[in-house]
Amino acid sequence: MARLPQSTVNHLGETGARIAMQLRRHEERVTPAKVAVLGALTRADETPPHLTARELGAATAHLGIRLDEATVYRTLTRLEALGLVHAVAMNHTTRFGLDTPPHHHAVCDRCSALQVITAAQLDTLVASACALAEFSPGCRQAVTLNGVCGACAPPA
Amino acid sequence: MARLPQSTVNHLGETGARIAMQLRRHEERVTPAKVAVLGALTRADETPPHLTARELGAATAHLGIRLDEATVYRTLTRLEALGLVHAVAMNHTTRFGLDTPPHHHAVCDRCSALQVITAAQLDTLVASACALAEFSPGCRQAVTLNGVCGACAPPA
DNA sequence: GGCTCTGATGCAAGTAGCTTGCAAAAGCAT
DNA sequence: ATGCTTTTGCAAGCTACTTGCATCAGAGCC
Numbered sequence: 001m002a003r004l005p006q007s008t009v010n011h012l013g014e015t016g017a018r019i020a021m022q023l024r025r026h027e028e029r030v031t032p033a034k035v036a037v038l039g040a041l042t043r044a045d046e047t048p049p050h051l052t053a054r055e056l057g058a059a060t061a062h063l064g065i066r067l068d069e070a071t072v073y074r075t076l077t078r079l080e081a082l083g084l085v086h087a088v089a090m091n092h093t094t095r096f097g098l099d100t101p102p103h104h105h106a107v108c109d110r111c112s113a114l115q116v117i118t119a120a121q122l123d124t125l126v127a128s129a130c131a132l133a134e135f136s137p138g139c140r141q142a143v144t145l146n147g148v149c150g151a152c153a154p155p156a
Numbered sequence: 157m158a159r160l161p162q163s164t165v166n167h168l169g170e171t172g173a174r175i176a177m178q179l180r181r182h183e184e185r186v187t188p189a190k191v192a193v194l195g196a197l198t199r200a201d202e203t204p205p206h207l208t209a210r211e212l213g214a215a216t217a218h219l220g221i222r223l224d225e226a227t228v229y230r231t232l233t234r235l236e237a238l239g240l241v242h243a244v245a246m247n248h249t250t251r252f253g254l255d256t257p258p259h260h261h262a263v264c265d266r267c268s269a270l271q272v273i274t275a276a277q278l279d280t281l282v283a284s285a286c287a288l289a290e291f292s293p294g295c296r297q298a299v300t301l302n303g304v305c306g307a308c309a310p311p312a
Numbered sequence: 313g314g315c316t317c318t319g320a321t322g323c324a325a326g327t328a329g330c331t332t333g334c335a336a337a338a339g340c341a342t
Numbered sequence: 343a344t345g346c347t348t349t350t351g352c353a354a355g356c357t358a359c360t361t362g363c364a365t366c367a368g369a370g371c372c
Binding site: 087089090091094104106108115117122125126129130132133134135136142143144145146147148149150 | 243245246247250260262264271273278281282285286288289290291292298299300301302303304305306
């Protein structure tokens with residue numbers, strides 16, 4: 001039985017252990033960067049969902065693990081390829097979140113706020129729209145709604 | 157009656173004249189940049205929809221009007237505010253298209269190809285999803301589908 | 313516990329997309 | 343034509359993101 005990379009995983013307690021197992025299941029090395037990034041996203045998804053690379057750097061530092069921004073990007077690319085994380089392209093930046101199964105996004109065109117939508121009905125609709133366009137929806141976060149959020153409501 | 161800025165508008169013939177009228181209706185100055193950008197997008201929307209700022213620069217040059225890239229961006233920002241043009245945020249870049257009424261987008265996560273979807277059915281779905289999220293859909297291009305396009309079809 | 317090999321990380325430099333300050337040029341009302 | 347205001351090109355700058363390279367650390371093996 002392999003020894004856990006204590007220094008890293010311990011910071012996150014049980015969550016850290018769960019993340020480590022998840023990585024091993026994918027035959028991935030358990031490194032501080034991967035554990036910290038996934039850990040930060042796990043915590044973040046509870047309240048304000050999806051972080052920028054920079055915010056993630058700050059979040060992992062806050063967990064006691066300081067990561068270079070280049071490392072954050074490399075780690076995110078890796079985790080995205082594994083299907084553990086997904087990117088949402090926004091104006092001038094990209095936000096990253098855990099790739100939890102069926103969820104979509106709403107992006108405010110004014111304040112860039114991002115919220116998660118979990119309407120199951122969307123899925124059948126998406127399927128038929130994709131069929132029309134000869135397009136295979138990514139099984140996850142297929143839809144991004146653009147509009148204006150409640151907070152930025154109509155000024156007139 | 158104001159004299160038309162011939163040097164610019166003439167390059168585009170009838171389309172140019174129509175664009176000029178459209179701008180005046182918005183009480184906007186009719187400048188080479190605005191006319192050329194709208195003209196290029198009008199032509200482009202016939203075949204490969206939505207251009208990057210760089211492509212737009214090339215397209216307007218091809219129409220005989222050379223624009224600095226900074227001008228292209230400034231013009232796009234202006235036209236977007238007028239509701240004549242819309243931006244689609246993509247990985248590492250933004251594409252711009254005419255803001256013609258009801259249309260949505262499908263973006264390929266592999267090759268970044270962008271296609272336009274005009275499924276009317278989507279609209280009712282979008283409405284209900286927005287209601288759930290207390291979100292007002294932009295009346296235009298509200299939905300972006302992410303997935304894999306026909307050309308990039310499953311390799312396995 | 314120690315050894316080694318491979319992949320991960322930090323640092324620094326570089327690239328691309330986009331913005332901004334400023335002076336010169338052009339639109340358009342008179 | 344004249345003059346006020348906006349627009350444009352140029353160049354510099356900024357931010358998001360990537361890459362090369364030397365060092366360091368995870369994980370299998372002894």
